[in-house]
Amino acid sequence: DCPTSARCDMWGEKRRLRWQGGGPARAVAGHSWLFRGPCLSLQPLECDQGACPSSLIPVLQSTLFNALCSNSKAQAANFPFCTIEPNVGVVAVPDPRLDILVSMSKSEKTVPTSIEFVDIAGLVKGASKGEGLGNKFLATIRECDSLVQVVRCFENDDVIHVDGRVNPVEDIDTINFELALADIGQVEKRLERLKKGRAKTAEEIKTQEAETGVLQRLMAAMETGLPARSVLLTPEEAELVRGLCLLTMKPLTYAANVGEADLADKGASNPHVQALQAKAAEEGCGVVLVSAQVEAELTDLDAAEAAEYLADLGASEGGLKSLVRTTYSQLGLLTYFTTGEKESRAWTIREGMTAPQAAGVIHTDFEKGFIRAETVAYKDFVAVGGLAAAKEKGLTRLEGKDYVVKEGDIMLFRFNV
Structure with missing residues (x-):
């Protein structure tokens, strides 16, 4: 009998071991693992190679990504760099208004608006210097408009953490430090080029001086530990540095990955969530509570079963819906509608x-x-x-x-x- 609500898949003597967070259990190449029994909830006892490579393990973010993009199959495993190539998924933005318009207009077709999400590799200390998958990792996120950091806020000895402890504030400080170092390097290079600039006309000289001033303000903030987004820029000033694609200038949301017991009180009794929310408030960032375990289960349920499951947990909806809406809002996006018998459609525009x-x-x-x-x-x-x-x-x-x-x-x- 499976001791948890998770299912156990077995075919004769061949067992498919599954992690409680979802996705097949895998070991690092060259490492041998011993497992307890057939159930999804039973975890590795030991590794014959000792400690595995260090990184902030991407199993949770890939599990959430798979739940977010239910037709995607990003590898979700509890070891570093299981996600090497970025996985891309297009996610519909949940909007009950569209369903009402479809009903009122008796539309034949429904077309929601959407956001593209990218699941990328885990981050190691030194990524800003190219360590681990640093250069590839940073290049990928420079192309994105907004960032979501999946932060562990639950205790479970069977889900490894490189530092052997759960501390969401230290985890995000590690990531943000690497992003800031990468940005500082970008700004320094740009300032050096501007010093050697070939501006000739009065207009070119004026633009170069304005850009230099903005870069110096950004550098001053980042050197004190503040993200570039903390510097208030006019639209004209922001345009001057837009080409640098600074990582710490992008809108940021923290997805607090919690256990199912935290969903009912929205993390009020979870000290890790409280610490994360305090940190996010200082930075002016949003926090959304999600449970990778719950979201993975929801992907296998129909709408009625999902609603019943969430009600049993004391939650009104899955955290991923809230995450999508929060991301949409942070990007400064609005929705307008067109509706008729042929179709009702949501369109995305900027404020x-x-x-x-x-x-x-x-x-x-x-x-x-x-x-x-x-x-x-x-x-x-x-x-x-x-x-x-x-x-x-x-x-x-x-x-x-x-x-x-x-x-x-x-x-x-x-x-x-």
Whole structure:
């Protein structure tokens, strides 16, 4: 009998050992492991090679990635560098408003908006100098718009930690230190190039001096341990250094990986979560509670079973849904809708986009030939029962080129090309 709620897969004498966090159990090449029995919850007793290579083990982040992108198969194993090549998955942004629009418009098709997530290799100390998979790791995350750090906030002697202890604050300090060192190196190189710059015209000299000033401010902050995002920059100043793709300037969210018992009280009784939340508050970053173990289980359940399982744990929804929404918000993104019998669709735009720019997300011709937009707020649309009723009650508006689209607007564009 399996002592946990996890399932045990066996075919005759051949046993498929599975970790409680999900994914097949694997050992480092050249290492032999002894296991207790057939159950998923039973872990390795010893390794004949002694201590395994050191890194912040990526098993938890890959387990969460697989749950996040349920059709992905990123390797999730409790040893360093099991994820070498980055795994990419496209995740729909959960939005109950879209389901309501589909029901009201009797739409044949539903198209949610989405975010692309990338699961990358574990990080070792010295990554900023190229140790481990440092150079490859850093190059991959420079291409991303936002970062999520999966941080261990649970106790389990069978899930190894390179330092033999659970301390989420020290873990994120290790990662952030390497990211900061990499950024400092980037800024130093850029400042050196600017000193040797070939600016000739007055405009070029002015731009070079402005960029130098911004870089010096960023360097001063990072040398005191602050991330680049802590320096307030104008849009013009941010544009000057955008090409450097500084890692500590990217929005950051901490995913606190907790045990299932912590979901009911949202980590209030977990000292690791409390320490992480305090650290994140100092940095101005968000914290989302997730449980890799629970999320892995949810992928095998239908909607009704998942809801019942979460209710038994005292949770209203899985933490990954909250993580997706938080990431979406931190990127400064908004959603507007188009709806009709053919389809209801959510569209992603950046905060501050005007109606023509929002139309251009659908097709560039919409932006080039924009005439005006007919729009109604989502709440008004739902309250009165649809577009026709909204028109009768004077709740729809005709907006021109200067209109800044708001969160939840339902749009109909008129254009001519």
